[in-house]
Amino acid sequence: MLVSRSFVFSPINKLTVFSQSQPQHTRLLLQSHRIHTMAAEAATTNTSNTTAKAAGMDFLTKKVYTPPPWASHINPIPSHTFSLGHLPTPIHKWNLPNLPPNTEVWLKRDDLSGMQLSGNKVRKLEFLMADAVEKGADCIVTIGGIQSNHCRATAVAAKYLNLDCYLILRTSKVLVDQDPGLTGNLLVERLVGAHIDLISKEEYAKIGSGVLTNLLKEKLQKEGRRPYVIPVGGSNSLGTWGYIEAIREIEEQLQSGTDKVKFDDIVVACGSGGSVAGLSLASWLSSLKAKVNAFSVCDDPDYFYDYVQGLLDGLEAGVDSRNIVDIQNAKGLGYAINTSEEINFVKEIAATTGIVLDPVYSGKAAYGMMKDMAENPKKWEGRRVLFIHTGGLLGLYDKVEQMAPLLGNWRRMDVNESVPRIDGLGKMF
Numbered sequence: 112m113l114v115s116r117s118f119v120f121s122p123i124n125k126l127t128v129f130s131q132s133q134p135q136h137t138r139l140l141l142q143s144h145r146i147h148t149m150a151a152e153a154a155t156t157n158t159s160n161t162t163a164k165a166a167g168m169d170f171l172t173k174k175v176y177t178p179p180p181w182a183s184h185i186n187p188i189p190s191h192t193f194s195l196g197h198l199p200t201p202i203h204k205w206n207l208p209n210l211p212p213n214t215e216v217w218l219k220r221d222d223l224s225g226m227q228l229s230g231n232k233v234r235k236l237e238f239l240m241a242d243a244v245e246k247g248a249d250c251i252v253t254i255g256g257i258q259s260n261h262c263r264a265t266a267v268a269a270k271y272l273n274l275d276c277y278l279i280l281r282t283s284k285v286l287v288d289q290d291p292g293l294t295g296n297l298l299v300e301r302l303v304g305a306h307i308d309l310i311s312k313e314e315y316a317k318i319g320s321g322v323l324t325n326l327l328k329e330k331l332q333k334e335g336r337r338p339y340v341i342p343v344g345g346s347n348s349l350g351t352w353g354y355i356e357a358i359r360e361i362e363e364q365l366q367s368g369t370d371k372v373k374f375d376d377i378v379v380a381c382g383s384g385g386s387v388a389g390l391s392l393a394s395w396l397s398s399l400k401a402k403v404n405a406f407s408v409c410d411d412p413d414y415f416y417d418y419v420q421g422l423l424d425g426l427e428a429g430v431d432s433r434n435i436v437d438i439q440n441a442k443g444l445g446y447a448i449n450t451s452e453e454i455n456f457v458k459e460i461a462a463t464t465g466i467v468l469d470p471v472y473s474g475k476a477a478y479g480m481m482k483d484m485a486e487n488p489k490k491w492e493g494r495r496v497l498f499i500h501t502g503g504l505l506g507l508y509d510k511v512e513q514m515a516p517l518l519g520n521w522r523r524m525d526v527n528e529s530v531p532r533i534d535g536l537g538k539m540f
């Protein structure tokens with residue numbers, strides 16, 4: 112069961128124990144945390160309840176999981192989920208400029224699945240966190256890049272469920288012994304009290320994420336803890352259910368919408384493979400039958416075909432990844448490294464359509480999609496495309512220096528000093 116703790120850790124490996132001498136506001140905070148925990152515990156007894164969902168009362172509740180009928184043969188089927196995302200996320204048309212003739216692009220706004228716990232990772236975490244709680248874990252261990260959205264989302268989800276969170280974050284050799292700072296995702300992780308262990312890119316490449324998380328898991332076990340390990344990006348076969356469910360959601364949205372819309376293609380960024388595995392399997396099994404086009408932002412397509420295959424095999428899906436998804440390389444200069452063209456593209460798309468893409472995932476995927484549309488217009492002509500915006504906006508804060516020269520849209524307001532003030536209004540007005 113969920114365990115309530117009366118201590119917190121400072122962000123980087125230093126234990127602080129709250130005592131009665133702690134300021135009252137801190138104790139109150141802890142008390143409210145325990146009350147919140149009790150609410151979460153009570154909620155775990157709930158089963159799926161559409162009325163509660165409609166009333167907005169099912170957030171953070173644990174529900175018995177029933178798969179869509181077309182996925183009922185997949186094995187294993189998760190027993191429970193935790194309601195962590197604000198779902199369903201909206202679908203709307205995206206008025207992108209310079210599309211091939213009669214091509215439409217629509218957006219699935221998974222960037223709106225939440226605020227601090229947002230983006231595509233929420234869908235995977237709904238299954239992974241339910242499993243962690245089911246297995247009696249008292250803390251979560253996961254790993255990723257220094258600006259990992261997955262790590263940030265996991266840190267928040269863990270705290271919602273009163274679990275501690277241990278993050279291993281990969282950074283450069285030069286920065287590995289320094290305070291990682293508070294930029295973007297790090298601010299949220301450190302605010303929610305995640306424990307951060309830094310590792311250099313070289314060490315990470317040499318040792319591998321599996322061994323690193325295992326080392327931390329064993330260390331925690333020796334301390335009497337019950338850790339639950341989530342792999343990079345939440346991409347294991349259980350996490351894959353997140354995007355199997357997303358396809359059920361899209362199917363239901365299309366069935367209940369007033370316009371009879373049918374999508375020919377789905378486009379999505381691929382970073383660790385879980386979203387692509389879920390989307391492509393479920394699109395193929397369901398009535399959607401949209402072709403899934405993935406744009407890889409770190410490794411090469413061959414690596415991802417194999418990785419996705421492993422996830423599909425783990426679900427006994429009996430399909431070949433190469434038959435259900437097309438993966439193209441959109442890595443560019445490398446993971447989380449942007450060309451000035453990509454940064455400019457993100458800026459132009461925001462300025463023309465109001466949609467803010469993240470530079471590391473959806474920005475690269477949309478850039479890759481538009482490039483492919485320009486180079487191969489016949490392939491896309493007349494097709495209706497659903498682009499999955501997977502979130503990650505906090506990653507933009509890591510790019511402000513690269514972005515700053517493009518954003519010159521400000522000026523000192525020109526006012527005549529003799530303009531009189533209208534009296535009678537408060538100073539704020």
Ligand SMILES: Cc1ncc(COP(=O)(O)O)c(C=O)c1O
Pocket residue numbers: 230231259260261344346380381382383384385386387469472473501502503504
């Ligand atoms: C914002 C965002 N979009 C897309 C992805 C890629 O999804 P996946 O890891 O399932 O391939 C990630 C994580 O890797 C992400 O953080």
